[in-house]
Amino acid sequence: ERAAEEAAGRDYMRNLDEIMSKAKNKKVIASWDYESNITKYNEDRLLQISLELAEEEKEHWKETMSYLWHEYEDQDLKRMFQKYTKLGTSALPEDLNERLINAINNMQSTYAKATICSYSDRTKCDLHVEPEVTDIFATSNDPEELKYTWLEWHKAAGAASKGNFTEYVAMDNEAAKLNGYDSVAEWWLSYYEADDSEDQFAALWAQVKPLYQQIHAYVRRHLRLKYGEDVVPARGPIPAHLLGNIWAQTWNQVEKFTKPYPDKPEIDVTNALRAQNYTALKFFKTAEEFFTSLNLSPMPDLFWERSIIEKPTDGRDMVCHASAWDFYDGEDFRIRQCTTITSEFFKTTHHEMGHIQYYLQYKDQPVVYREGANPGFHEAVGDVIALSVSTPKHLRVMGLLEDGTDDIETNINQLYKMGLEKIVFLPFAYLLDLFRYGVFRGTTSPDEYNCHYWQLREALQGVEPPAPRSEDDFDPAAKYHISADVEYMRYYISYIIQFQFQRSLCQIAGEYVPGDETKLLSNCDIYKNTEAGNALGKMLQLGSSKPWQDAMEALTGQRNMDASGLLEYFAPLHDWLKAENERTGEFVGWEPSTVPFC
Ligand SMILES: C=C(C[SeH])C(=O)N1CCC[C@H]1C(=O)O
Numbered sequence: 001e002r003a004a005e006e007a008a009g010r011d012y013m014r015n016l017d018e019i020m021s022k023a024k025n026k027k028v029i030a031s032w033d034y035e036s037n038i039t040k041y042n043e044d045r046l047l048q049i050s051l052e053l054a055e056e057e058k059e060h061w062k063e064t065m066s067y068l069w070h071e072y073e074d075q076d077l078k079r080m081f082q083k084y085t086k087l088g089t090s091a092l093p094e095d096l097n098e099r100l101i102n103a104i105n106n107m108q109s110t111y112a113k114a115t116i117c118s119y120s121d122r123t124k125c126d127l128h129v130e131p132e133v134t135d136i137f138a139t140s141n142d143p144e145e146l147k148y149t150w151l152e153w154h155k156a157a158g159a160a161s162k163g164n165f166t167e168y169v170a171m172d173n174e175a176a177k178l179n180g181y182d183s184v185a186e187w188w189l190s191y192y193e194a195d196d197s198e199d200q201f202a203a204l205w206a207q208v209k210p211l212y213q214q215i216h217a218y219v220r221r222h223l224r225l226k227y228g229e230d231v232v233p234a235r236g237p238i239p240a241h242l243l244g245n246i247w248a249q250t251w252n253q254v255e256k257f258t259k260p261y262p263d264k265p266e267i268d269v270t271n272a273l274r275a276q277n278y279t280a281l282k283f284f285k286t287a288e289e290f291f292t293s294l295n296l297s298p299m300p301d302l303f304w305e306r307s308i309i310e311k312p313t314d315g316r317d318m319v320c321h322a323s324a325w326d327f328y329d330g331e332d333f334r335i336r337q338c339t340t341i342t343s344e345f346f347k348t349t350h351h352e353m354g355h356i357q358y359y360l361q362y363k364d365q366p367v368v369y370r371e372g373a374n375p376g377f378h379e380a381v382g383d384v385i386a387l388s389v390s391t392p393k394h395l396r397v398m399g400l401l402e403d404g405t406d407d408i409e410t411n412i413n414q415l416y417k418m419g420l421e422k423i424v425f426l427p428f429a430y431l432l433d434l435f436r437y438g439v440f441r442g443t444t445s446p447d448e449y450n451c452h453y454w455q456l457r458e459a460l461q462g463v464e465p466p467a468p469r470s471e472d473d474f475d476p477a478a479k480y481h482i483s484a485d486v487e488y489m490r491y492y493i494s495y496i497i498q499f500q501f502q503r504s505l506c507q508i509a510g511e512y513v514p515g516d517e518t519k520l521l522s523n524c525d526i527y528k529n530t531e532a533g534n535a536l537g538k539m540l541q542l543g544s545s546k547p548w549q550d551a552m553e554a555l556t557g558q559r560n561m562d563a564s565g566l567l568e569y570f571a572p573l574h575d576w577l578k579a580e581n582e583r584t585g586e587f588v589g590w591e592p593s594t595v596p597f598c
């Protein structure tokens with residue numbers, strides 16, 4: 001009897017999977033069309049298709065719940081049923097779901113359409129965050145221009161979305177409750193399949209915080225030398241507009257004037273990429289070739305036909321923020337990004353192609369398993385490849401870096417450059433969802449959104465706003481993922497586990513030997529190593545068919561996330577920074593900001 005019931009459940013699951021593949025394909029096409037060309041027609045069409053899908057999912061949910069799947073023997077079948085019992089936002093009554101979809105689309109549209117006027121030409125008012133504002137933060141050394149640009153962007157893209165954000169929080173929380181969660185915070189934490197995920201995240205931060213404080217102190221000193229004591233206080237947080245990035249989330253752009261050994265050769269490859277006539281297409285072909293060198297999959301034909309790899313010049317409104325898309329039909333996979341020829345975008349291309357590679361590796365799984373083992377895994381794939389590509393060794397193979405000496409100073413400069421991207425990013429990523437957990441749980445109310453955001457920015461990141469802030473501002477929405485309802489803890493997790501993955505892959509490739517100075521983790525390049533590629537592919541093929549601890553173990557032998565890989569990679573830099581901050585007497589850490597923001 002029970003065996004017959006289970007067999008019926010298996011047939012039902014197979015049928016439902018087929019149906020959901022077509023339904024999700026239709027929804028993703030509507031999303032792609034809307035985000036790639038923001039028009040009223042495309043927005044209405046997305047809303048309509050989303051609401052239709054929600055009603056369809058509700059119907060299937062009722063039937064799914066009628067099966068006695070809790071008693072099944074087959075653990076895999078139980079896992080599939082378990083996943084289908086979570087309806088997500090489709091659990092909302094249609095009118096509330098419509099309000100939620102509209103709130104998010106309004107924020108996305110505000111962010112995508114936001115423009116500001118140029119500091120030097122106030123009549124030129126068509127500057128978007130990509131590429132114009134990004135380029136200003138990458139190149140300007142004028143603190144007044146940076147402050148103006150920072151304030152204008154946060155007004156145009158942040159404050160404008162406060163109303164919609166408050167509505168989104170209320171609706172999304174309603175959906176969370178209908179799925180059995182206390183708030184969206186617990187719903188998002190459930191992606192990490194552990195009852196102590198928040199403690200795990202806090203433990204990771206405790207592991208890396210000392211290293212962050214050292215690089216923060218070192219950078220603050222060099223900014224003070226450049227801009228002066230009254231712009232950059234000796235013992236205070238760093239003003240957010242001086243760090244080379246509109247969100248101060250990575251600080252690569254300050255490398256050129258803060259690097260430990262300035263007289264060593266340039267290691268930023270932007271100029272070489274331009275000198276060698278790299279194009280967006282060549283970025284993608286080069287990234288693809290790295291993956292195929294590992295015996296992983298090439299991009300399918302449809303990828304090259306349907307991806308958007310440069311900002312269209314027809315003046316349309318679109319979401320430029322880089323994204324990778326699975327159309328759930330096993331054939332259609334696309335990237336949309338507004339590529340410019342910089343070393344940052346060269347890395348982003350590998351990052352996005354890492355998502356596509358994951359889609360390709362798990363495309364034969366049931367649709368319900370076509371996701372990352374946890375969201376951090378999906379963000380880590382491309383970055384792991386980029387860790388190899390970023391090594392001077394690999395860049396020389398590509399002819400993007402002239403031969404140089406591999407002495408200690410050069411290695412410290414290289415680690416410092418990587419630290420401005422990987423170490424610096426950790427508190428930013430961690431606090432973005434600590435902020436939203438508080439918002440969803442109600443410990444942060446709408447009349448203190450901005451205050452609590454800056455309290456976290458000050459406490460964890462040691463960064464302060466360039467000017468006083470009030471609750472008329474809503475600075476969090478000036479960051480894409482807040483305006484687009486994209487969970488962010490995934491990036492914090494990625495920047496930790498990608499070093500665990502890299503360590504294992506490098507050991508497989510014989511490129512890294514613990515304790516062997518000639519085989520440093522930070523100088524490992526797995527290019528063309530098919531054994532490493534096969535090991536990575538095996539982990540990726542699992543999708544979310546197993547808990548992420550099993551997937552992690554498959555590749556690394558560990559069942560937990562820990563920062564030992566990252567700390568090992570940056571150990572020489574950590575020692576150097578401690579010695580340097582002692583030598584200069586730089587205060588490590590920061591005192592409260594004197595800029596009013598609460
Ligand atoms: C490139 C993407 C698309 Se998944 C991205 O959003 N990233 C990659 C790095 C962190 C985060 C960001 O830009 O904030």
Ligand SMILES: [Zn+2]
Pocket residue numbers: 351352355378379
């Ligand atoms: Zn990503």
